[in-house]
Amino acid sequence: MIVKREKLNFWERLYLPALAGGLKVTATHLVNTLFKRGAVTMEYPEQKWTVPEGYRGAPYLVKDQDGATKCVSCQLCEFVCPPKAIKITPPGLAGQTADRANAEKMPLEFEINMLRCIFCGFCQEVCPEEAIFLMKDYSLTGTNRAEMIYNKEKLLELGGVHHDQIKKWEHKLDEAKEQEMFPVKD
Amino acid sequence: MQDILFYIFAALTLFFGFLVVVNPFSRNPVTSAMFLVLTIASLAGLFVLLNAFFLAAVQILVYAGAVMVLFLFVIMLMDIKEEERRRFKKFGVAMGLTAVAGLFGIVAKTIAESGVGAGLKPAFEGDTKTLGTALFSSGQFLLPFEIVSILLLVAMVGVILLSKKDLK
Amino acid sequence: MDWFNHLNPDLQFVLLSAVKVLAVLFLALLPMVAYSVLAERKISAWIQDRVGPNRVALPLLSGIPFLGSFLTRLGIWQPIADGVKSFLKEDFTPDHVRKIYFWLAPAITLIPAFLTVAVIPFGSTLGAQKMVIADLNVGILYSFGIVSLGVYGIVLAGYASNSKYPFLGGIRSSAQMISYEIAMGMSVVSVFMLVGDLNLSKVIEYQAGTTLGFIPNWLVFKQPVAFVIFLVAAFAETNRLPFDLPESETELVGGYNTEYSSMKFALFFMGEYANMIVSSAMMVTLFFGGWTLPFFGLDQRAESAQWLTGLAHIGIFVAKMLVLMVVFIWVRWMLPRFRYDQLMDLGWRRFIPLALANILATAVVLFLLNK
Numbered sequence: 112m113i114v115k116r117e118k119l120n121f122w123e124r125l126y127l128p129a130l131a132g133g134l135k136v137t138a139t140h141l142v143n144t145l146f147k148r149g150a151v152t153m154e155y156p157e158q159k160w161t162v163p164e165g166y167r168g169a170p171y172l173v174k175d176q177d178g179a180t181k182c183v184s185c186q187l188c189e190f191v192c193p194p195k196a197i198k199i200t201p202p203g204l205a206g207q208t209a210d211r212a213n214a215e216k217m218p219l220e221f222e223i224n225m226l227r228c229i230f231c232g233f234c235q236e237v238c239p240e241e242a243i244f245l246m247k248d249y250s251l252t253g254t255n256r257a258e259m260i261y262n263k264e265k266l267l268e269l270g271g272v273h274h275d276q277i278k279k280w281e282h283k284l285d286e287a288k289e290q291e292m293f294p295v296k297d
Numbered sequence: 298m299q300d301i302l303f304y305i306f307a308a309l310t311l312f313f314g315f316l317v318v319v320n321p322f323s324r325n326p327v328t329s330a331m332f333l334v335l336t337i338a339s340l341a342g343l344f345v346l347l348n349a350f351f352l353a354a355v356q357i358l359v360y361a362g363a364v365m366v367l368f369l370f371v372i373m374l375m376d377i378k379e380e381e382r383r384r385f386k387k388f389g390v391a392m393g394l395t396a397v398a399g400l401f402g403i404v405a406k407t408i409a410e411s412g413v414g415a416g417l418k419p420a421f422e423g424d425t426k427t428l429g430t431a432l433f434s435s436g437q438f439l440l441p442f443e444i445v446s447i448l449l450l451v452a453m454v455g456v457i458l459l460s461k462k463d464l465k
Numbered sequence: 466m467d468w469f470n471h472l473n474p475d476l477q478f479v480l481l482s483a484v485k486v487l488a489v490l491f492l493a494l495l496p497m498v499a500y501s502v503l504a505e506r507k508i509s510a511w512i513q514d515r516v517g518p519n520r521v522a523l524p525l526l527s528g529i530p531f532l533g534s535f536l537t538r539l540g541i542w543q544p545i546a547d548g549v550k551s552f553l554k555e556d557f558t559p560d561h562v563r564k565i566y567f568w569l570a571p572a573i574t575l576i577p578a579f580l581t582v583a584v585i586p587f588g589s590t591l592g593a594q595k596m597v598i599a600d601l602n603v604g605i606l607y608s609f610g611i612v613s614l615g616v617y618g619i620v621l622a623g624y625a626s627n628s629k630y631p632f633l634g635g636i637r638s639s640a641q642m643i644s645y646e647i648a649m650g651m652s653v654v655s656v657f658m659l660v661g662d663l664n665l666s667k668v669i670e671y672q673a674g675t676t677l678g679f680i681p682n683w684l685v686f687k688q689p690v691a692f693v694i695f696l697v698a699a700f701a702e703t704n705r706l707p708f709d710l711p712e713s714e715t716e717l718v719g720g721y722n723t724e725y726s727s728m729k730f731a732l733f734f735m736g737e738y739a740n741m742i743v744s745s746a747m748m749v750t751l752f753f754g755g756w757t758l759p760f761f762g763l764d765q766r767a768e769s770a771q772w773l774t775g776l777a778h779i780g781i782f783v784a785k786m787l788v789l790m791v792v793f794i795w796v797r798w799m800l801p802r803f804r805y806d807q808l809m810d811l812g813w814r815r816f817i818p819l820a821l822a823n824i825l826a827t828a829v830v831l832f833l834l835n836k
């Protein structure tokens with residue numbers, strides 16, 4: 112679509128009325144801020160902002176209600192992370208097993224570099240175990256780079272407990288028993 | 298005091314003037330242009346010593362402030378690289394030397410004839426009013442002034458004609 | 466003061482001038498530069514419904530019950546913090562720059578602004594001293610000449626940085642400054658046709674008194690067109706929005722000062738504000754009657770015994786200047802940037818013909834009046 116450009120009339124070409132309009136708008140804002148409404152901004156460290164539900168802040172790891180690490184070290188999140196902020200060290204073949212029954216493994220180390228993370232939420236999206244969540248923290252600070260790499264312990268502590276209603280691992284055991292297709296030893 | 302200042306400014310003018318063309322440290326056109334600015338500034342100092350304040354101010358305003366900025370503009374826009382040391386042609390050198398010798402001869406003759414002695418008092422203080430009257434009274438400089446004006450006008454029209462892309 | 470009167474007049478003159486220079490520079494100009502930055506930040510904040518700088522507190526002074534916290538909220542100490550910060554920052558010189566010009570450029574921007582102050586009469590007389598550093602009879606030409614040198618700082622900064630954005634900024638500024646200098650110079654010609662003298666003190670004397678008993682004789686009322694042209698040209702010469710093309714952040718990163726950091730950057734920054742201050746002082750002198758006020762007999766030179774009047778004159782001058790500074794700042798937060806061709810069009814095809822027409826009109830009126 113071609114919008115026809117209106118011919119400006121004399122006053123419009125003179126700029127002056129537009130200038131006066133601009134001065135008026137800015138002056139009104141100035142007076143309002145100073146004497147009437149006050150500033151619309153918040154004074155950050157003293158006044159804090161209420162983080163809304165569903166906000167995507169820093170990603171942390173969670174435990175289930177039994178206190179077990181949910182992450183199974185599948186490394187999907189490491190793979191999907193666009194800025195490569197996640198670094199997972201799997202336990203290896205002879206490594207320690209998971210701290211709950213029927214989970215094959217859990218990560219030996221799980222690091223997120225918060226300097227790289229862009230809070231995109233892909234890791235939460237891709238995780239098959241609901242083990243990683245973007246939480247409400249938005250202002251992370253540290254005095255050096257090393258400090259900004261959060262390890263597994265720290266992530267779990269910050270993440271807290273996620274109440275798991277399905278308890279997939281318990282069901283998995285029952286299912287296997289019922290089907291009797293696989294010899295289940297317990 | 299006046300004399301000392303004169304020698305200082307004159308020496309500076311010559312020194313900077315030399316650096317414009319034969320700078321041993323850099324053959325960068327921007328550096329040359331900057332030294333030309335300094336030359337002009339020291340010339341303005343000489344004008345002040347002659348009580349020609351108006352000329353001094355205009356010297357700075359027009360030459361240092363506008364013309365040289367345009368020079369810089371053009372140098373930068375055309376991206377003139379450092380000039381290479383080039384070999385001079387014999388003919389060019391000969392012509393150049395002849396021209397310099399001629400000019401030098403004229404200057405020397407003038408100096409010799411003027412009879413260096415007591416300095417002259419300036420005919421008038423170089424303030425704007427006297428200058429204006431001198432320029433615009435028909436007995437004095439009106440005709441040259443108008444001729445120069447027309448010359449400038451012609452130059453201006455020429456530039457506009459040249460820079461127009463399509464002439465109708 | 467007895468010893469002083471015994472010195473020979475030349476020495477007295479030199480000493481007094483030195484005192485004036487130092488006082489104007491360190492008591493007036495530099496603090497004003499620092500605080501106009503603060504004013505800019507505060508006013509921009511208010512216009513944009515924000516608070517502005519309100520954190521920096523001095524240990525003892527901010528402890529004063531009510532006043533202390535009020536001053537802190539006003540950001541009074543912010544310029545100190547800014548200054549300390551720019552000294553402490555790393556002064557980084559990129560590898561690819563042309564070193565000598567890179568170091569010279571910030572100084573070249575700042576110095577002309579300081580030099581121009583010399584001819585501005587910022588007060589009448591204090592004691593027996595004229596409150597102007599150098600009462601030149603070609604005052605205005607001098608200041609135009611010096612101001613026109615200010616562009617070298619920017620052009621050289623652009624050239625020295627040896628990278629594309631600063632370079633574009635430098636080139637833009639050289640063309641812009643020259644264009645608007647012409648308009649500016651022509652606009653004041655009509656002013657001087659009325660006054661008949663290039664000395665700025667004479668310009669102020671001309672503006673004393675009132676017409677019809679209440680309109681001050683200020684030239685802004687007699688030469689409104691010249692004033693508008695001068696004002697707009699002043700915006701262009703100081704690189705302020707709407708004409709800040711040499712540094713337009715949205716197109717050129719930071720323009721000519723992209724490669725600069727720390728104190729060198731601060732010098733550019735101070736240069737901009739110093740130029741603003743000088744332009745406002747110039748406008749006050751040329752168009753708003755300088756240190757005069759047409760009431761209470763404040764438009765006559767103070768006698769040597771009238772210290773109070775002398776001080777009042779300086780106060781009036783500073784007050785008028787501050788109003789113009791606020792206008793400078795206000796406009797910055799109101800208008801979007803001009804496109805480069807629009808800028809050139811405005812300068813060459815609108816203002817220069819307008820200024821010429823104004824000169825002609827003034828000449829005709831003067832001729833008819835004098836007949």
Ligand code: SF4
Nearest residue numbers: 192228229231232234
């Ligand atoms: S939020 Fe995005 S960037 Fe951050 S760790 Fe998860 S996938 Fe990586």
Ligand code: SF4
Nearest residue numbers: 182183185186188238
């Ligand atoms: S957090 Fe989720 S996706 Fe990442 S390794 Fe653990 S289980 Fe896999």
